[in-house]
Amino acid sequence: DIQMTQSPSSLSASVGDRVTITCRASQTISSHLHWYQQKPGKAPKLLIYAASSLQSGVPSRFSGSGSGTDFTLTITSLQPEDFATYYCQQSYSTPPTFGGGTKVEIK
Amino acid sequence: EVQLVESGGGLVKPGGSLRLSCAASGFTFSIAWMSWVRQAPGKGLEWVGRIKTKTDGGTTDYAAPVKDRFIISRDDSKTTLFLQMNSLKTEDTAVYYCTTDCSGGSCFGYWGQGTLVTVSS
Secondary structure (H helix, E strand, O other): OOOEEEEOOEEEEOOOOOEEEEEEEOOOOOOOEEEEEEOOOOOOEEEEEOOOEEOOOOOOOEEEEEEOOEEEEEEOOOOHHHOOEEEEEEOOOOOOEEOOOEEEEEO | OOEEEEEOOEEEOOOOOEEEEEEEEOOOHHHOOEEEEEEOOOOOEEEEEEEOOOOOOOOEEEOOOOOOOEEEEEEHHHOEEEEEEOOOOHHHOEEEEEEEEOHHHOOEEEEOOOEEEEEOO
């Protein structure tokens, strides 16, 4: 199975900050990488698919980049509603696997 | 509007069985690959398994921890997805989410609200 490693596992940031979350795959996965946001007690929500494509309805302050083994999710100006846990997921091979999550907390 | 509504969760003893359902609406269910994803309390996300469309053979894939114990099926006439869970273990305790697969089984586009399964004596 492909292992997905996210860093950091948690971070504290202020409203308006630029936030960057990293996801690394244990082998090359081309651009088969997706990002989700999950708020407490809620289901995950797809933010970015195929490494850099913004899901419909997702604010443009979210962006994704990378290919191969290293990927990044960036939030350009953190908003109060962005405090949540973020997960990456690879779909290059079965089983699809998720990163361990990055919790974004209020500083 | 896409809606996925899971039901059937609850408390079950180790070794027991449970059947989850996911009622789908707002999209053409028969042409959608569907997956189950679970999340143990306070933990991350784990894919459980997937079923393809009948056009794609209706085949299923499972994660190693549940293979040979869980069975995914679908009823396209009732736009419902099922997860039959047998020989349940304490480590199967989780919220189970029904999801729609993006094209080609890549991402998970839509998620239900989840249903909690607790395996405990």
